[in-house]
Amino acid sequence: MPTSELAFHAADTDGSGTVDEAELAANQAKRFQRLDLDGNQALSPGELDAHDAARFATIDADGDGRLSYDEVVRFEAKQR
Numbered sequence: 302m303p304t305s306e307l308a309f310h311a312a313d314t315d316g317s318g319t320v321d322e323a324e325l326a327a328n329q330a331k332r333f334q335r336l337d338l339d340g341n342q343a344l345s346p347g348e349l350d351a352h353d354a355a356r357f358a359t360i361d362a363d364g365d366g367r368l369s370y371d372e373v374v375r376f377e378a379k380q381r
Contacts, residue, residue, distance in 0.1 A: 311328070312324050312325065312327075312328040314327070326374075329373065329374055329377060330370070333370050333373055336348050336349065336353075342369070342370065343367035343368060343369055344367065344368035344373070345366070345367055345368075346366075356376075359376070360372055360373060360376040362375065362376075
């Protein structure tokens with residue numbers, strides 16, 4: 302099964318075949334928490350894999366060198 306299909310099924314927690322806003326938000330929060338290795342509620346470049354690190358500056362809207370949960374959510378919303 303392709304990675305994207307696995308990710309979709311993981312996000313579709315009620316098994317409806319669709320991902321609603323609540324499921325999407327819960328999935329984003331889980332991913333953020335998984336990436337936030339030091340638990341400081343912000344992502345640093347060292348906490349991201351190489352692919353995500355390349356986009357770090359774009360996502361870091363306030364340029365503070367850290368990604369807040371809100372910055373990640375805003376960036377992902379733009380990608381839809």
